[in-house]
Amino acid sequence: MDMETDALRWFQQVADGVTVTEVADIYRVSQPGVSRALARLETEVGTPLLHREGRLLRPTHAGRVIKRHVDALLHALDDGLAAVSELVDPETGTVTVAFQLSLGTWLVPGLIGRFRQSHPQVTFRLEHSDDALGSSLLAGGRIDLEFTSRRPRNPAVQWHHLLDQPLLLAVPPAHALTGHASVSLAEVAAEEFVMLRPSWELRTLSDELCAAAGFTPRVAFEGDDLPVVEGFVAAGLGVAIVPASDPGGASTGRGDLIPLSDPGAFREVGVAWSRERRLLPSAELFRQYVISR
Known part of the structure; x- marks a missing residue:
């Protein structure tokens, strides 16, 4: 697997109720780019992670299961990045x-x-x-x-x-x-x-x-x-x-x-x-x- 960090972050936000359009605006990327990244993520996992309900994408059962691990992974990653930054200047x-x-x-x-x-x-x-x-x-x-x-x-x-x-x-x-x-x-x-x-x-x-x-x-x-x-x-x-x-x-x-x-x-x-x-x-x-x- 070669999962992209951006795709994981976008999946995390969409699963929390943010629309694909809003994610695209936040990260200054195209909406199709976000959709393709989410599709690649589902392909790598091997099962659908999101399904559409009206304007929103909702997590499937598999999506809810993996989201807990995605949250923990990104939290640890952000801690690591912040730690490196603070090692340079803890103030x-x-x-x-x-x-x-x-x-x-x-x-x-x-x-x-x-x-x-x-x-x-x-x-x-x-x-x-x-x-x-x-x-x-x-x-x-x-x-x-x-x-x-x-x-x-x-x-x-x-x-x-x-x-x-x-x-x-x-x-x-x-x-x-x-x-x-x-x-x-x-x-x-x-x-x-x-x-x-x-x-x-x-x-x-x-x-x-x-x-x-x-x-x-x-x-x-x-x-x-x-x-x-x-x-x-x-x-x-x-x-x-x-x-x-x-x-x-x-x-x-x-x-x-x-x-x-x-x-x-x-x-x-x-x-x-x-x-x-x-x-x-x-x-x-x-x-x-x-x-x-």
């Missing part, structure tokens, strides 16, 4: 970073901002992740580093502890506890709670803290992310356990966020990366910087 690479929304307001911007003061030409591609149990973008190779409060269960993922983030009690405006220096969960055992859904790590930790305080929380509402939870609390629909929005957590700056005095009222925050995929030089440079800080 010009791109680092792909994922992080939970609650860490994107203070931790990640601060680290990237300080890093870029010394490495201004390194660029970053950002993705949002959540801490729902079992979710990770690392194993598939889509990202270089993930900032997360979840210890990965995947043995292929390495995790390094960065800090302990205090947990606070969010209360509605003008709540009886507003302005208190601290509060224990036992003091709000009779309140209704707004919580994340059970699949989230923070929900598991919240349930454990309430159990240690001697009660099972009455959950009035469940949400899919922290801003939703905080919005329901602000509307007076319950109290919630939320992470501090700064590393120290000693001063919230808001009377409706009260530090919890319960033992273990914090969540671990760390950075994770793949054990099986070597980080490119710019990503490794940033990883070392993060750990040193």
Whole structure:
């Protein structure tokens, strides 16, 4: 077989829903040229990989099977090409970073901002992740580093502890506890709670803290992310356990966020990366910087 890299890339994009005309425009080649390359690829494989549905070409069963391998092959090739480029100048690479929304307001911007003061030409591609149990973008190779409060269960993922983030009690405006220096969960055992859904790590930790305080929380509402939870609390629909929005957590700056005095009222925050995929030089440079800080 003598497969062309361009043909593989064009097959990958067409199988993902891009039209042959759009592929031709993107790569500045003729539409018949793209069609001939795809036909040669099918001849080399020995079976049809695409079939027409209206204006689009859709992958056949064989096309779907081979596409997974084409994706992996091109990903590895692109990594290799990028690695060679960065070996010449590791200060010009791109680092792909994922992080939970609650860490994107203070931790990640601060680290990237300080890093870029010394490495201004390194660029970053950002993705949002959540801490729902079992979710990770690392194993598939889509990202270089993930900032997360979840210890990965995947043995292929390495995790390094960065800090302990205090947990606070969010209360509605003008709540009886507003302005208190601290509060224990036992003091709000009779309140209704707004919580994340059970699949989230923070929900598991919240349930454990309430159990240690001697009660099972009455959950009035469940949400899919922290801003939703905080919005329901602000509307007076319950109290919630939320992470501090700064590393120290000693001063919230808001009377409706009260530090919890319960033992273990914090969540671990760390950075994770793949054990099986070597980080490119710019990503490794940033990883070392993060750990040193």
